[in-house]
Amino acid sequence: MERSIRCWDCGREVDDPYFDSCPSCNGLLEVVLDLEPVKELRPSDLASRPLGVWRYQPFLPVNPDLAVSLQEGGTPLYRCMNLAPELGVRELHVKYEGANPTGSFKDRGMTVGITRAREIGADMVGCASTGNTSASLAAYAAKAGMGCVVLLPEGKVALGKLAQAMFYGAKVVSIEGNFDDALRTVRELAEKRFLYLLNSINPFRPEGQKSVLFEIMDQLYYDVPDRIVLPVGNAGNISAVHKALKELVEVGWIERMPMLTGIQASGSMPLVEAFDRGSKDFTAESAPETLATAIRIGNPVSGRKALEAIYSTGGHALPVTDEEILAAQMELGRREGVGVEPASAASIAGLRRLIEEGIVDRDEKVVCICTGNALKDPEVMISQCDRPVKSRATAESVMDLVR
């Protein structure tokens, strides 16, 4: 596979794998693939491989012989027959990323990122995280036999995610400050070459995350949906989905793109503000707040890429409140049997708003990406539910209580 790492802003080629931004202009890096050979292929040429990240190896910039995989991807695409008429949209599909090996879409990027780490001979990897990146990295580092350091913002990480990072054997460091402070610190560690950085600023992570879009297209038999709605934190995922769409257009597998629509929490919405101003750049927020901790990010690393993704596909950026997020989380659980963590429910809450505001046409075919598993944050789940009721061990007693 011919490929290069280039600056998204000035186009300079960057060779040193320890650089996480452009040495000339400090811009964002991205992988540029030569897709000429892929133009010879059709989607059906890949269909005999199992659904999952590595099915799409012709679009991945790493050596598959070195792959470190936990069989990530291949997640369900649920057709929501109950929720669609309730929300008032023709067709709604939920891409359930909670079914990944560590329970979030982060595994898609991590399998490629850690394979890259192996390619360059790294023996120590690290990240800053609101939780899911650290859970994922810890698992893949364990599989690859590498050392792993994760920096978490103190006191703001959901219990399930913290448990995972500790369980898989990462060195867990609690940083005074928020996610943005943790990221700045881990970037310094990478600069000193103390570790290989595996945040989504690493251009190999989004390459794996492209696969969520490839899978959606396979699962819809290449009938392009009208819109894809997803929660936006650091904006790596929406940027990766956009890159995947551009590559599919380039190889001629699709002719048009769905409208990419990013949802942020109203307490943490720098990109929504930029979108409302019609601006290509955003102003960072210093004190982001939301119970959807996975998108509690004030200075989204790939924010400018996300804005381009939204503008160039005719999409939107919209805020939702924590109350709307919780309501959507419950609705998805109780109407569709799908359990997602709060950040993921932002896409459903956002869709409801988009329909109410008349932005989404009732005739649209919509895919919501639900990024993480409900079990990541059991405390939020429990806080919304009735407590178990106590009963004597007799049928009569239970029937009295349940009636």
Ligand SMILES: *Cc1c(COP(=O)(O)O)cnc(C)c1O
């Ligand atoms: C990381 C994450 C997000 C945000 O994704 P970005 O790529 O940072 O925009 C949303 N939901 C969940 C569950 C996540 O783990």
Ligand SMILES: [Zn+2]
């Ligand atoms: Zn540059």
